[in-house]
Amino acid sequence: MSRAGAATPGAAVLVIGATGTTGSRTVAGLAAAGHTVKAAGRSGTPVAGAEPVRFDWYDPGTHAAALTGVDRVYVVPPVGDPDPAAVVLPFLRRARAADVRRAVLLSASSIENGGPAVGLVHQALPDIFDEWAVLRPSWFMQNFTGGHEHARRIRTDGTILTATGRGRVAFVDAEDIAAVAVRALTDVRSPDTDLVLTGPEALSYDDVAAIVAEVTGRPVVHHSLSYEEMRDRLAALMPGEFAAMLAGMDRAIAEGAEDRVTDCVQRLTGRPARSFRAVAERELRGAH
Incomplete structure:
Protein backbone atom coordinates (compact mmCIF):
# COMPACT_ATOMS: atom_id res chain seq x y z
CA MET A 1 0.00 0.00 0.00
CA SER A 138 -9.20 -17.11 -12.01
CA TRP A 139 -11.88 -18.65 -14.24
CA PHE A 140 -15.39 -17.41 -13.45
CA MET A 141 -17.87 -19.63 -11.61
CA GLN A 142 -20.51 -17.97 -13.81
CA ASN A 143 -19.08 -19.89 -16.80
CA PHE A 144 -21.29 -22.73 -15.53
CA THR A 145 -24.40 -20.70 -14.74
CA GLY A 146 -24.77 -17.96 -17.38
CA GLY A 147 -24.33 -17.69 -21.13
CA HIS A 148 -20.92 -19.34 -21.51
CA GLU A 149 -20.54 -22.44 -23.68
CA HIS A 150 -20.09 -24.62 -20.56
CA ALA A 151 -23.40 -23.39 -19.13
CA ARG A 152 -25.24 -23.86 -22.42
CA ARG A 153 -23.92 -27.39 -22.84
CA ILE A 154 -24.84 -28.28 -19.26
CA ARG A 155 -28.39 -27.13 -19.97
CA THR A 156 -28.74 -28.89 -23.34
CA ASP A 157 -26.99 -32.23 -22.88
CA GLY A 158 -25.48 -32.39 -19.41
CA THR A 159 -21.85 -32.36 -20.51
CA ILE A 160 -18.76 -30.22 -19.97
CA LEU A 161 -16.00 -30.52 -22.58
CA THR A 162 -12.42 -29.45 -21.79
CA ALA A 163 -8.82 -30.44 -22.37
CA THR A 164 -7.99 -29.87 -18.69
CA GLY A 165 -7.74 -33.54 -17.69
CA ARG A 166 -7.50 -33.80 -13.91
CA GLY A 167 -6.16 -30.25 -13.60
CA ARG A 168 -7.72 -28.05 -10.95
CA VAL A 169 -8.89 -24.43 -10.97
CA ALA A 170 -9.79 -22.21 -8.01
CA PHE A 171 -12.88 -20.80 -9.75
CA VAL A 172 -13.98 -17.38 -8.48
CA ASP A 173 -17.42 -15.79 -8.12
CA ALA A 174 -17.97 -12.68 -10.26
CA GLU A 175 -19.64 -11.10 -7.21
CA ASP A 176 -16.34 -11.44 -5.35
CA ILE A 177 -14.39 -9.94 -8.26
CA ALA A 178 -16.74 -6.95 -8.24
CA ALA A 179 -16.48 -6.56 -4.48
CA VAL A 180 -12.68 -6.38 -4.80
CA ALA A 181 -13.03 -3.93 -7.69
CA VAL A 182 -15.19 -1.63 -5.57
CA ARG A 183 -12.63 -1.64 -2.76
CA ALA A 184 -9.71 -1.13 -5.16
CA LEU A 185 -11.50 1.82 -6.75
CA THR A 186 -12.71 3.53 -3.57
CA ASP A 187 -10.44 2.75 -0.63
CA VAL A 188 -8.54 5.80 0.60
CA ARG A 189 -5.30 3.99 -0.18
CA SER A 190 -4.80 2.42 -3.58
CA PRO A 191 -3.62 -1.22 -3.53
CA ASP A 192 -0.95 -0.37 -6.18
CA THR A 193 -0.55 -4.07 -6.79
CA ASP A 194 -1.27 -7.21 -8.79
CA LEU A 195 -4.18 -9.13 -7.24
CA VAL A 196 -4.72 -12.77 -8.24
CA LEU A 197 -8.33 -13.51 -7.25
CA THR A 198 -9.52 -17.05 -6.59
CA GLY A 199 -12.24 -18.93 -4.81
CA PRO A 200 -11.55 -20.82 -1.57
CA GLU A 201 -10.69 -24.19 -3.16
CA ALA A 202 -9.24 -25.64 -6.35
CA LEU A 203 -11.60 -27.99 -8.19
CA SER A 204 -11.23 -30.24 -11.21
CA TYR A 205 -13.88 -30.11 -13.91
CA ASP A 206 -14.99 -33.54 -12.70
CA ASP A 207 -15.60 -31.93 -9.27
CA VAL A 208 -17.55 -29.10 -10.90
CA ALA A 209 -19.72 -31.54 -12.87
CA ALA A 210 -20.50 -33.49 -9.69
CA ILE A 211 -21.49 -30.36 -7.75
CA VAL A 212 -23.71 -29.04 -10.57
CA ALA A 213 -25.38 -32.46 -10.83
CA GLU A 214 -26.06 -32.52 -7.08
CA VAL A 215 -27.45 -28.98 -7.04
CA THR A 216 -29.65 -29.33 -10.14
CA GLY A 217 -30.67 -32.96 -9.71
CA ARG A 218 -29.68 -33.66 -13.32
CA PRO A 219 -26.79 -35.77 -14.65
CA VAL A 220 -23.73 -33.72 -15.61
CA VAL A 221 -20.50 -35.31 -16.84
CA HIS A 222 -17.10 -33.86 -17.72
CA HIS A 223 -15.58 -35.28 -20.92
CA SER A 224 -11.83 -34.73 -21.15
CA LEU A 225 -10.50 -34.15 -24.67
CA SER A 226 -6.94 -33.95 -25.93
CA TYR A 227 -5.43 -30.58 -26.72
CA GLU A 228 -5.72 -31.33 -30.43
CA GLU A 229 -9.35 -32.40 -30.16
CA MET A 230 -10.26 -29.26 -28.26
CA ARG A 231 -8.31 -27.01 -30.64
CA ASP A 232 -9.95 -28.52 -33.72
CA ARG A 233 -13.40 -28.37 -32.15
CA LEU A 234 -12.97 -24.69 -31.30
CA ALA A 235 -11.46 -23.92 -34.71
CA ALA A 236 -14.83 -24.78 -36.26
CA LEU A 237 -16.32 -21.89 -34.26
CA MET A 238 -13.60 -19.21 -34.34
CA PRO A 239 -10.28 -18.22 -35.95
CA GLY A 240 -7.66 -20.95 -35.63
CA GLU A 241 -5.17 -18.80 -33.70
CA PHE A 242 -7.75 -17.97 -31.03
CA ALA A 243 -8.89 -21.62 -30.88
CA ALA A 244 -5.30 -22.73 -30.31
CA MET A 245 -4.88 -20.15 -27.55
CA LEU A 246 -8.02 -21.30 -25.71
CA ALA A 247 -7.09 -24.96 -26.05
CA GLY A 248 -3.64 -24.03 -24.79
CA MET A 249 -5.19 -22.50 -21.67
CA ASP A 250 -6.92 -25.82 -21.00
CA ARG A 251 -3.62 -27.63 -21.44
CA ALA A 252 -1.98 -25.23 -18.98
CA ILE A 253 -4.71 -26.09 -16.45
CA ALA A 254 -4.00 -29.79 -17.00
CA GLU A 255 -0.35 -29.03 -16.19
CA GLY A 256 -1.30 -27.28 -12.91
CA ALA A 257 -1.07 -23.60 -13.89
CA GLU A 258 -4.31 -22.65 -12.08
CA ASP A 259 -4.02 -24.97 -9.08
CA ARG A 260 -3.59 -22.23 -6.47
CA VAL A 261 -5.68 -20.42 -3.88
CA THR A 262 -5.08 -16.83 -2.73
CA ASP A 263 -6.50 -14.77 0.12
CA CYS A 264 -7.00 -11.58 -1.92
CA VAL A 265 -10.81 -11.59 -1.68
CA GLN A 266 -10.62 -11.95 2.11
CA ARG A 267 -7.94 -9.26 2.46
CA LEU A 268 -9.67 -6.70 0.25
CA THR A 269 -13.30 -7.26 1.27
CA GLY A 270 -13.00 -8.54 4.83
CA ARG A 271 -15.02 -11.70 4.10
CA PRO A 272 -14.17 -15.12 2.69
CA ALA A 273 -14.46 -15.86 -1.02
CA ARG A 274 -17.62 -17.79 -1.88
CA SER A 275 -17.41 -21.49 -2.66
CA PHE A 276 -18.48 -22.97 -5.97
CA ARG A 277 -21.21 -24.95 -4.25
CA ALA A 278 -22.64 -21.79 -2.67
CA VAL A 279 -22.72 -20.01 -6.04
CA ALA A 280 -24.22 -23.04 -7.79
CA GLU A 281 -26.96 -23.19 -5.16
CA ARG A 282 -27.59 -19.46 -5.52
CA GLU A 283 -27.73 -19.42 -9.32
CA LEU A 284 -28.73 -22.94 -10.41
CA ARG A 285 -31.05 -24.41 -7.83
CA GLY A 286 -34.50 -24.65 -9.43
CA ALA A 287 -33.18 -23.31 -12.76
CA HIS A 288 -33.11 -26.67 -14.55
Whole structure:
Protein backbone atom coordinates (compact mmCIF):
# COMPACT_ATOMS: atom_id res chain seq x y z
CA MET A 1 0.00 0.00 0.00
CA SER A 2 1.37 3.39 -0.87
CA ARG A 3 0.00 6.74 -1.88
CA ALA A 4 -3.13 7.96 -0.17
CA GLY A 5 -5.89 9.50 -2.22
CA ALA A 6 -9.32 10.55 -1.07
CA ALA A 7 -11.95 10.78 -3.80
CA THR A 8 -12.19 14.12 -5.55
CA PRO A 9 -15.39 15.83 -4.28
CA GLY A 10 -18.18 15.38 -6.82
CA ALA A 11 -16.10 13.16 -9.10
CA ALA A 12 -17.49 9.96 -10.58
CA VAL A 13 -16.15 6.47 -11.10
CA LEU A 14 -16.20 5.37 -14.74
CA VAL A 15 -17.00 1.68 -15.23
CA ILE A 16 -16.16 0.41 -18.70
CA GLY A 17 -18.06 -2.70 -19.74
CA ALA A 18 -20.83 -1.72 -17.37
CA THR A 19 -23.31 -4.34 -18.63
CA GLY A 20 -20.79 -7.21 -18.51
CA THR A 21 -20.24 -9.95 -15.96
CA THR A 22 -18.00 -7.99 -13.58
CA GLY A 23 -18.85 -4.47 -14.78
CA SER A 24 -22.56 -4.72 -13.97
CA ARG A 25 -21.81 -6.03 -10.50
CA THR A 26 -19.19 -3.34 -9.93
CA VAL A 27 -21.67 -0.63 -10.89
CA ALA A 28 -24.20 -2.10 -8.45
CA GLY A 29 -21.64 -2.25 -5.65
CA LEU A 30 -20.45 1.31 -6.20
CA ALA A 31 -23.99 2.67 -6.39
CA ALA A 32 -25.02 0.79 -3.24
CA ALA A 33 -22.08 2.37 -1.40
CA GLY A 34 -23.24 5.84 -2.48
CA HIS A 35 -20.66 6.59 -5.16
CA THR A 36 -21.44 8.53 -8.33
CA VAL A 37 -21.02 6.14 -11.26
CA LYS A 38 -20.80 6.56 -15.03
CA ALA A 39 -21.73 3.30 -16.76
CA ALA A 40 -19.91 3.04 -20.08
CA GLY A 41 -20.87 0.72 -22.92
CA ARG A 42 -21.21 0.69 -26.69
CA SER A 43 -24.97 1.22 -26.56
CA GLY A 44 -25.12 3.58 -23.58
CA THR A 45 -27.72 1.25 -22.10
CA PRO A 46 -29.20 2.53 -18.80
CA VAL A 47 -27.83 0.75 -15.73
CA ALA A 48 -29.57 1.09 -12.38
CA GLY A 49 -27.87 3.59 -10.08
CA ALA A 50 -25.56 5.02 -12.75
CA GLU A 51 -25.38 7.63 -15.49
CA PRO A 52 -25.21 5.82 -18.84
CA VAL A 53 -22.58 6.97 -21.32
CA ARG A 54 -21.79 5.61 -24.76
CA PHE A 55 -18.26 4.25 -25.03
CA ASP A 56 -16.53 2.34 -27.81
CA TRP A 57 -12.87 1.38 -27.53
CA TYR A 58 -12.53 1.78 -31.29
CA ASP A 59 -14.22 5.19 -31.49
CA PRO A 60 -12.04 7.77 -29.71
CA GLY A 61 -14.79 10.29 -30.31
CA THR A 62 -16.72 8.65 -27.44
CA HIS A 63 -13.86 8.90 -24.95
CA ALA A 64 -13.94 12.55 -23.92
CA ALA A 65 -17.56 12.50 -22.75
CA ALA A 66 -16.95 9.29 -20.82
CA LEU A 67 -14.00 10.85 -18.98
CA THR A 68 -15.70 14.14 -18.11
CA GLY A 69 -16.04 14.52 -14.34
CA VAL A 70 -14.26 11.23 -13.60
CA ASP A 71 -11.33 10.60 -11.25
CA ARG A 72 -11.27 6.76 -11.18
CA VAL A 73 -11.86 4.15 -13.85
CA TYR A 74 -12.55 0.42 -13.97
CA VAL A 75 -11.00 -0.85 -17.18
CA VAL A 76 -12.39 -3.91 -18.96
CA PRO A 77 -10.33 -4.30 -22.17
CA PRO A 78 -12.06 -5.11 -25.47
CA VAL A 79 -13.00 -8.79 -25.57
CA GLY A 80 -11.39 -10.92 -28.26
CA ASP A 81 -8.86 -8.30 -29.41
CA PRO A 82 -5.42 -9.96 -29.75
CA ASP A 83 -3.72 -6.58 -29.19
CA PRO A 84 -5.83 -4.64 -26.67
CA ALA A 85 -2.88 -2.44 -25.69
CA ALA A 86 -3.16 -0.66 -29.04
CA VAL A 87 -6.46 0.92 -28.01
CA VAL A 88 -6.37 0.71 -24.21
CA LEU A 89 -3.03 2.47 -23.60
CA PRO A 90 -3.87 5.62 -25.62
CA PHE A 91 -7.16 5.84 -23.74
CA LEU A 92 -5.45 5.46 -20.36
CA ARG A 93 -2.93 8.17 -21.20
CA ARG A 94 -5.80 10.42 -22.25
CA ALA A 95 -7.56 9.58 -18.97
CA ARG A 96 -4.49 10.54 -16.95
CA ALA A 97 -4.24 13.83 -18.84
CA ALA A 98 -7.92 14.42 -17.97
CA ASP A 99 -7.10 14.13 -14.23
CA VAL A 100 -8.18 10.53 -13.72
CA ARG A 101 -5.89 9.51 -10.88
CA ARG A 102 -6.69 5.83 -10.29
CA ALA A 103 -7.22 2.91 -12.67
CA VAL A 104 -8.24 -0.65 -11.86
CA LEU A 105 -7.61 -3.05 -14.74
CA LEU A 106 -9.38 -6.37 -15.26
CA SER A 107 -6.93 -8.96 -16.53
CA ALA A 108 -6.77 -12.72 -15.84
CA SER A 109 -4.83 -15.09 -13.63
CA SER A 110 -3.43 -16.79 -16.74
CA ILE A 111 -1.83 -13.56 -18.04
CA GLU A 112 1.35 -12.38 -16.33
CA ASN A 113 2.61 -8.82 -16.09
CA GLY A 114 4.28 -8.07 -19.44
CA GLY A 115 2.75 -11.14 -21.03
CA PRO A 116 0.71 -11.13 -24.21
CA ALA A 117 -2.44 -9.06 -24.79
CA VAL A 118 -3.66 -7.46 -21.53
CA GLY A 119 -0.30 -8.28 -19.93
CA LEU A 120 1.19 -5.36 -21.87
CA VAL A 121 -1.42 -2.99 -20.42
CA HIS A 122 -0.66 -4.36 -16.95
CA GLN A 123 3.02 -3.64 -17.46
CA ALA A 124 2.41 -0.03 -18.51
CA LEU A 125 -0.19 0.87 -15.87
CA PRO A 126 2.19 1.97 -13.04
CA ASP A 127 3.97 4.34 -15.41
CA ILE A 128 0.69 6.09 -16.26
CA PHE A 129 -1.06 6.26 -12.88
CA ASP A 130 0.19 6.90 -9.36
CA GLU A 131 -2.73 4.83 -8.04
CA TRP A 132 -3.58 1.53 -9.71
CA ALA A 133 -4.47 -2.11 -9.30
CA VAL A 134 -4.65 -5.08 -11.65
CA LEU A 135 -7.30 -7.70 -10.90
CA ARG A 136 -6.30 -11.11 -12.23
CA PRO A 137 -9.24 -13.39 -11.45
CA SER A 138 -9.20 -17.11 -12.01
CA TRP A 139 -11.88 -18.65 -14.24
CA PHE A 140 -15.39 -17.41 -13.45
CA MET A 141 -17.87 -19.63 -11.61
CA GLN A 142 -20.51 -17.97 -13.81
CA ASN A 143 -19.08 -19.89 -16.80
CA PHE A 144 -21.29 -22.73 -15.53
CA THR A 145 -24.40 -20.70 -14.74
CA GLY A 146 -24.77 -17.96 -17.38
CA GLY A 147 -24.33 -17.69 -21.13
CA HIS A 148 -20.92 -19.34 -21.51
CA GLU A 149 -20.54 -22.44 -23.68
CA HIS A 150 -20.09 -24.62 -20.56
CA ALA A 151 -23.40 -23.39 -19.13
CA ARG A 152 -25.24 -23.86 -22.42
CA ARG A 153 -23.92 -27.39 -22.84
CA ILE A 154 -24.84 -28.28 -19.26
CA ARG A 155 -28.39 -27.13 -19.97
CA THR A 156 -28.74 -28.89 -23.34
CA ASP A 157 -26.99 -32.23 -22.88
CA GLY A 158 -25.48 -32.39 -19.41
CA THR A 159 -21.85 -32.36 -20.51
CA ILE A 160 -18.76 -30.22 -19.97
CA LEU A 161 -16.00 -30.52 -22.58
CA THR A 162 -12.42 -29.45 -21.79
CA ALA A 163 -8.82 -30.44 -22.37
CA THR A 164 -7.99 -29.87 -18.69
CA GLY A 165 -7.74 -33.54 -17.69
CA ARG A 166 -7.50 -33.80 -13.91
CA GLY A 167 -6.16 -30.25 -13.60
CA ARG A 168 -7.72 -28.05 -10.95
CA VAL A 169 -8.89 -24.43 -10.97
CA ALA A 170 -9.79 -22.21 -8.01
CA PHE A 171 -12.88 -20.80 -9.75
CA VAL A 172 -13.98 -17.38 -8.48
CA ASP A 173 -17.42 -15.79 -8.12
CA ALA A 174 -17.97 -12.68 -10.26
CA GLU A 175 -19.64 -11.10 -7.21
CA ASP A 176 -16.34 -11.44 -5.35
CA ILE A 177 -14.39 -9.94 -8.26
CA ALA A 178 -16.74 -6.95 -8.24
CA ALA A 179 -16.48 -6.56 -4.48
CA VAL A 180 -12.68 -6.38 -4.80
CA ALA A 181 -13.03 -3.93 -7.69
CA VAL A 182 -15.19 -1.63 -5.57
CA ARG A 183 -12.63 -1.64 -2.76
CA ALA A 184 -9.71 -1.13 -5.16
CA LEU A 185 -11.50 1.82 -6.75
CA THR A 186 -12.71 3.53 -3.57
CA ASP A 187 -10.44 2.75 -0.63
CA VAL A 188 -8.54 5.80 0.60
CA ARG A 189 -5.30 3.99 -0.18
CA SER A 190 -4.80 2.42 -3.58
CA PRO A 191 -3.62 -1.22 -3.53
CA ASP A 192 -0.95 -0.37 -6.18
CA THR A 193 -0.55 -4.07 -6.79
CA ASP A 194 -1.27 -7.21 -8.79
CA LEU A 195 -4.18 -9.13 -7.24
CA VAL A 196 -4.72 -12.77 -8.24
CA LEU A 197 -8.33 -13.51 -7.25
CA THR A 198 -9.52 -17.05 -6.59
CA GLY A 199 -12.24 -18.93 -4.81
CA PRO A 200 -11.55 -20.82 -1.57
CA GLU A 201 -10.69 -24.19 -3.16
CA ALA A 202 -9.24 -25.64 -6.35
CA LEU A 203 -11.60 -27.99 -8.19
CA SER A 204 -11.23 -30.24 -11.21
CA TYR A 205 -13.88 -30.11 -13.91
CA ASP A 206 -14.99 -33.54 -12.70
CA ASP A 207 -15.60 -31.93 -9.27
CA VAL A 208 -17.55 -29.10 -10.90
CA ALA A 209 -19.72 -31.54 -12.87
CA ALA A 210 -20.50 -33.49 -9.69
CA ILE A 211 -21.49 -30.36 -7.75
CA VAL A 212 -23.71 -29.04 -10.57
CA ALA A 213 -25.38 -32.46 -10.83
CA GLU A 214 -26.06 -32.52 -7.08
CA VAL A 215 -27.45 -28.98 -7.04
CA THR A 216 -29.65 -29.33 -10.14
CA GLY A 217 -30.67 -32.96 -9.71
CA ARG A 218 -29.68 -33.66 -13.32
CA PRO A 219 -26.79 -35.77 -14.65
CA VAL A 220 -23.73 -33.72 -15.61
CA VAL A 221 -20.50 -35.31 -16.84
CA HIS A 222 -17.10 -33.86 -17.72
CA HIS A 223 -15.58 -35.28 -20.92
CA SER A 224 -11.83 -34.73 -21.15
CA LEU A 225 -10.50 -34.15 -24.67
CA SER A 226 -6.94 -33.95 -25.93
CA TYR A 227 -5.43 -30.58 -26.72
CA GLU A 228 -5.72 -31.33 -30.43
CA GLU A 229 -9.35 -32.40 -30.16
CA MET A 230 -10.26 -29.26 -28.26
CA ARG A 231 -8.31 -27.01 -30.64
CA ASP A 232 -9.95 -28.52 -33.72
CA ARG A 233 -13.40 -28.37 -32.15
CA LEU A 234 -12.97 -24.69 -31.30
CA ALA A 235 -11.46 -23.92 -34.71
CA ALA A 236 -14.83 -24.78 -36.26
CA LEU A 237 -16.32 -21.89 -34.26
CA MET A 238 -13.60 -19.21 -34.34
CA PRO A 239 -10.28 -18.22 -35.95
CA GLY A 240 -7.66 -20.95 -35.63
CA GLU A 241 -5.17 -18.80 -33.70
CA PHE A 242 -7.75 -17.97 -31.03
CA ALA A 243 -8.89 -21.62 -30.88
CA ALA A 244 -5.30 -22.73 -30.31
CA MET A 245 -4.88 -20.15 -27.55
CA LEU A 246 -8.02 -21.30 -25.71
CA ALA A 247 -7.09 -24.96 -26.05
CA GLY A 248 -3.64 -24.03 -24.79
CA MET A 249 -5.19 -22.50 -21.67
CA ASP A 250 -6.92 -25.82 -21.00
CA ARG A 251 -3.62 -27.63 -21.44
CA ALA A 252 -1.98 -25.23 -18.98
CA ILE A 253 -4.71 -26.09 -16.45
CA ALA A 254 -4.00 -29.79 -17.00
CA GLU A 255 -0.35 -29.03 -16.19
CA GLY A 256 -1.30 -27.28 -12.91
CA ALA A 257 -1.07 -23.60 -13.89
CA GLU A 258 -4.31 -22.65 -12.08
CA ASP A 259 -4.02 -24.97 -9.08
CA ARG A 260 -3.59 -22.23 -6.47
CA VAL A 261 -5.68 -20.42 -3.88
CA THR A 262 -5.08 -16.83 -2.73
CA ASP A 263 -6.50 -14.77 0.12
CA CYS A 264 -7.00 -11.58 -1.92
CA VAL A 265 -10.81 -11.59 -1.68
CA GLN A 266 -10.62 -11.95 2.11
CA ARG A 267 -7.94 -9.26 2.46
CA LEU A 268 -9.67 -6.70 0.25
CA THR A 269 -13.30 -7.26 1.27
CA GLY A 270 -13.00 -8.54 4.83
CA ARG A 271 -15.02 -11.70 4.10
CA PRO A 272 -14.17 -15.12 2.69
CA ALA A 273 -14.46 -15.86 -1.02
CA ARG A 274 -17.62 -17.79 -1.88
CA SER A 275 -17.41 -21.49 -2.66
CA PHE A 276 -18.48 -22.97 -5.97
CA ARG A 277 -21.21 -24.95 -4.25
CA ALA A 278 -22.64 -21.79 -2.67
CA VAL A 279 -22.72 -20.01 -6.04
CA ALA A 280 -24.22 -23.04 -7.79
CA GLU A 281 -26.96 -23.19 -5.16
CA ARG A 282 -27.59 -19.46 -5.52
CA GLU A 283 -27.73 -19.42 -9.32
CA LEU A 284 -28.73 -22.94 -10.41
CA ARG A 285 -31.05 -24.41 -7.83
CA GLY A 286 -34.50 -24.65 -9.43
CA ALA A 287 -33.18 -23.31 -12.76
CA HIS A 288 -33.11 -26.67 -14.55
